[in-house]
Amino acid sequence: MPGRTADLIRSLPLAPWETTEGWERVQVHSRLQHRLVTLAGLTPDSHAAPPLTVLACWAWWRGDGALARAATERALRCDAGYRLAQLIQSAHHPQRAPARRLTHRRTRPAPL
16 A cells, blocks of 8 residues: 555656746746835835736735735725726635636646
8 A cells, every 4th residue: 555655646746846947937926926016015005006906916816815915905095996906805705716726736638
């Protein structure tokens, strides 16, 4: 039985950061998030709702609910009528995950 378990574990797909291509993607995502946070922080409140909402969408898609919620709340404080921020806020329900999470496990196309 231990040999079978080891074989199953070895057959699992690698985590994204365990390959060169995957690590590069992780780094690009981290740089993009850093730039979005910087942009949102430097933008005056009178114009901050759009970049904050983009940051919220990005964070939600990446699974960072805390950052997504914080960015959405600030966007709505800056402009309570900003419709996209309102939509993102409605998506923050704990039972609603981004669609990519639902399909993330598939690493190879399904056979025909």
